[in-house]
Amino acid sequence: MVDVALQPNRSAAQAARKRSSLHRMLKRKSTVAFLMTLPLILLIATLVIYPAFYALHLATLNKSMERFVGLSNFEFLFRRETFWLVVKQSCIFAITAVIFKALLGFIIAHFVHNIPAKGQRKWRGMLLVPWVIPPAMSTLAWLWLFDPSYSAFNYTLSFFDIGPIPWTGDPMWARFSVILVNIWVGAPFFMIMYLAALKSVPEQLYEAAAIDGANWWQRIWYVTLPMMRNIIAITTLFSLIVTFANFDIVRILTAGGPLDHTHIFATWAFRIGIEGSDIPLGASVSLFMVPILAVAAIFILRDVNKRGNES
């Protein structure tokens, strides 16, 4: 591929102008590409790179933000019992939610895939509803369902002599509730990705498997799963990043309680940084997610590369 656009039949005047290096530079395809992406680069620089570096700067200041303290904020965090509770909970929250989202998405994708094409579209639309509603709004509805005193779930369960269940009042139930809502919101994303992957599996492979006498489980294990491997890996890791950084569901449902047992990185950072007026420490808590998410990102990129090489 050439890097300079060729223009035959150029006039003498144009040739003279082309001598200017600026003009030559502007004519390069790479320059044009750069200029066209410049707005996006500027946007990312303003909204992503600058805040990221500013957060790094904040994390190195003392509480009153008057002194550089290096990594002291992280040292301080490592000595806090609540910090390790938050690390543990963030892992439990993200890993459990992603596993169940993937599992549910996989199962529902199969059901939808088996619906005749005529009625499939409306099912796909309906199943995507939890994912397209802004989570802050849908979580408010869940909050009412889980309300400590007026829970609609408890009201229903009372007809079967069950409960009342302290959905948000008991540490274990509260963890269950926030994970459940996260699964409800996120499972449709997995469903739609897996459905797309299922549709791209060649029918001949299933036919060949059927001729070889493969049963339902063997078809899944030896045909479907290997064909979906890359999409499963990428979707899972992408979701892991998003779930780790979740804020709205926990903030609205439990605000980290009871006894800090549902706090995750983002909600605890908000509690410390904004509510507690300790912005440097809040920034440090937020930044602690970076190494964890960076590992996940490396896995994603590795998988993308692998997929590229295979194709």
Add this chain to the structure above:
Amino acid sequence: MSRRKLSRRQFVAATALSSAALITAPYVRGAHAAGKLSIGFWDHWVPGANKASTDIVNAWAEKEKVEVQIDYIPSQGNKNLLTIAAEAQAKSGHDILAMPTWWPHAQAELLEPMNDVMEGLIKQNGEPNGTVKYLGQSKGKWLAVPASVGSQIKGPCSRIDLMKQHAGIDVQALYPAGAAPKADSWTLDTFLKAAEACHKGGVPFGIGLGETSDNVDTAGAIFQSFGAALVDEKGNVTVKTDAVRQALEFYKKLISFLPPDAGAWDDSSNNKWLVSGRGAMVMNPPSAWAVAKRDAPQVAEQCWTHGFPAGPKGRYAPYLSYFWGTWSFSKNKEAAKSVLRALSQADAIEKMCVASGGYDLPCYEKLTTLKVWQEEGPPKGTLYHYPNPHNHQTLSIAAAPAPPKIAQQIYTQATLTKMCLRYHKGEAMEKVLAWAEGECEGFMRS
């Protein structure tokens, strides 16, 4: 026509005089000549209450020829706290910003001293209560001007009928409308017995144990009634004391008479508890009663706001104060101070209190007996004792008397309610105290 000649000496003198006059004169010089002023007020819960502040500011702006812009910033989702943090970071924003409780101290280095404003206001309105001095002053410097809008006492709001029926207590007799309290018998012991009786009667007290302000405030007042503080005024950790142990023992007994889900309560839970008619008492400003007046009038008619029960070390009630602060980087500080004076005049305060249906509570000693609290109802006199007109109880805030920057952490992290819950759930007393001590040591960060 005679023509007077201006000498060079006269010209220089006139120029110097007029320059000096312009610099030293008040900022008011003509139509909008005094420039612009932007104000970020707290967005009031009570519908229509914002209008009173707007009217007062507009009248002032008209008189002083200042162009004013008012933004009402809600506290839902902590939007006001986010605005404070953002403006402090950007060193730019409103000339006046409403700041709740701990925020004047949190932003102390960035606030314009208000001593000149407060001197005049104290002369006019009387001394502010102790909590306002604790929250609003640092090293003799007033960090902000106390705002009546949003300030409140979170005292008991009892159901007259249910307290009589289940606990045999006539709250109207203890706190008669228009007269001083006769509440010597209203102690924490009586309170605990009443809580037990109401629990048995199926109408438990609606006191939360979550991590939000209402829950922490009640715990704070009860701890103070036992003389229990986690950190003293000098910043020493005082968790492992008999007073703290006594307060925890009391709370453990109390929790067994509270709704089983109290650990998950937020600031709206107690309101709902009262309005639904399921409980005999909540700890709240009159907002819960005001909602009941609209949604459940039969409940509102039975509500009576009164004082806290007394403990071994006194009778304490939680007072939450709002402030109006001016950033040191504000471009129109003099105009800001002038409008804050206008907003703190007795008639302006009364106007705002009336607009809020008696919710707002000025901190000045001469302004606790406004007509609004005597007249509001039903039942008439229900708010008479809300502003503590007879100084029957000491107004305080949870985590005081710790230095405010440490107290803010204790308050925000809800260390008090967490201690109570941990102990109630079976954790050993010494383990709870050790945990709280560790937390408080962490809060000493500077």
